Amino acid sequence: MSGRSGPGGLDGHGPGGTPSPFVHPALFYRDTQDYLDGTLRFVREGLAEGEPVAVAVPGRNLRLIREGLGPAAGAVRLLDMEQAGRNPGRIIPGVLRAFADAQPPGRRVRIIGEPIWAGRTAVEYPACVQHEALINAAFEGRTATILCPYDVRRLDDRVLADAYATHPTVIHGGWTADSGRYAPDTVVARYNEPLPVVPEASAATFPFDYDSLSETRHRAADEGARLGLTAARVQDLMLVTAELTTNSVVHGGGRGVLRVWGEGGLDGGGGYGTSDGLYGMRGAVVCEVRDSGLLADPLAGRRPAPLDQRGGRGLLLVNLVADLVRMHTGRAGTTVRCWFGR
Numbered sequence: 441m442s443g444r445s446g447p448g449g450l451d452g453h454g455p456g457g458t459p460s461p462f463v464h465p466a467l468f469y470r471d472t473q474d475y476l477d478g479t480l481r482f483v484r485e486g487l488a489e490g491e492p493v494a495v496a497v498p499g500r501n502l503r504l505i506r507e508g509l510g511p512a513a514g515a516v517r518l519l520d521m522e523q524a525g526r527n528p529g530r531i532i533p534g535v536l537r538a539f540a541d542a543q544p545p546g547r548r549v550r551i552i553g554e555p556i557w558a559g560r561t562a563v564e565y566p567a568c569v570q571h572e573a574l575i576n577a578a579f580e581g582r583t584a585t586i587l588c589p590y591d592v593r594r595l596d597d598r599v600l601a602d603a604y605a606t607h608p609t610v611i612h613g614g615w616t617a618d619s620g621r622y623a624p625d626t627v628v629a630r631y632n633e634p635l636p637v638v639p640e641a642s643a644a645t646f647p648f649d650y651d652s653l654s655e656t657r658h659r660a661a662d663e664g665a666r667l668g669l670t671a672a673r674v675q676d677l678m679l680v681t682a683e684l685t686t687n688s689v690v691h692g693g694g695r696g697v698l699r700v701w702g703e704g705g706l707d708g709g710g711g712y713g714t715s716d717g718l719y720g721m722r723g724a725v726v727c728e729v730r731d732s733g734l735l736a737d738p739l740a741g742r743r744p745a746p747l748d749q750r751g752g753r754g755l756l757l758v759n760l761v762a763d764l765v766r767m768h769t770g771r772a773g774t775t776v777r778c779w780f781g782r
Contacts, residue, residue, distance in 0.1 A: 462576075462586075463608075464576060464609075465588070465608070466589075466610045467482075468612040479495070479501075479552055480505065483495065483505070483512075483516060483550070487515055492549045493549070493550045493551070495517070496552065497553075498520070498557050498559070505518070521535075521555060527762055531555055532739075533759065540582065540584050548583045548585065550585045551586045552586075552588075552589065554588060556588075556590065572602070572606040574738060576624045592612075601621070602627060604622070605627050608622045632767075632768060638728075644663045645697060646698040648697070650694065653686060656685055657681045660678065661675075664677040664727075664780070667782070668723065673780050677700075677780055681727060683754040684698075685698060687731075687754050687755070693732035702725055724779045726777060728775060731773055731774055732773040735769040741754075741758060741765070744756070763780055
């Protein structure tokens with residue numbers, strides 16, 4: 441790898457000084473001081489250049505950055521990634537693009553986004569790493585710098601290897617180097633993996649077609665309520681069910697199968713953090729829609745829809761509403777699985 445001293449590659453130039461409108465480095469940090477050295481310098485340089493700056497990191501790290509910035513924190517958009525990015529599928533449209541698109545055209549924006557931390561679970565991780573890979577396609581040609589921190593002490597080797605594959609450059613120990621392993625499309629394909637099988641006896645199953653869309657939506661709501669969802673979350677489940685089943689009828693072969701079941705949490709076994717699932721969530725209701733269609737666009741549901749566009753918001757709404765969305769698509773069809781915390 442070719443290295444350069446200091447936090448190079450953050451000023452609108454890619455590896456070797458090549459002009460690049462979009463810059464996407466990973467920041468590997470070992471401790472609190474290492475984290476603050478990298479993130480605070482990044483923010484302060486952006487503010488000094490008059491660039492809009494946003495920070496979306498987990499709550500503890502957000503507090504560290506806010507305290508480290510002092511009065512300057514008022515000039516930065518600060519978001520708790522544990523809330524704003526609870527579902528990794530909503531981070532591009534709801535956090536990164538939402539901030540970047542609100543700025544004047546052509547102005548460089550700086551964003552710190554930390555979507556992967558030790559508290560993320562095994563069931564969440566594939567969605568997290570696909571998100572990191574898809575940032576590169578979502579921001580291709582745009583004038584933006586997105587810095588993604590990684591805790592090298594608490595994240596395992598697979599996560600760090602994936603960070604090299606999803607980021608063109610890596611900052612480690614004050615040095616910036618070309619990744620040498622950058623292959624985001626390969627990562628997206630590798631984590632397009634079949635979802636774990638749930639025994640048929642564990643789930644209520646509802647085949648559907650055009651004529652049964654309304655009935656299917658209400659049966660999903662009844663099952664969600666029976667499994668302990670609040671009234672508000674039942675409404676979310678109904679919305680997601682309506683969008684996914686309609687997509688299946690229109691784009692997925694005219695019919696499909698809906699399944700709904702309860703889980704103890706989102707840890708999924710072998711997680712990266714607590715056993716209580718997503719941020720202490722001790723139970724979830726899961727809905728899954730399968731059809732015979734192929735989802736060819738990996739950014740489907742992660743790309744903001746233009747205000748004047750009619751339709752095309754189904755998967756986007758699903759990502760914005762559900763606590764986690766996992767997908768698998770191939771020649772045999774597409775499966776979309778969504779979690780709702782109880």
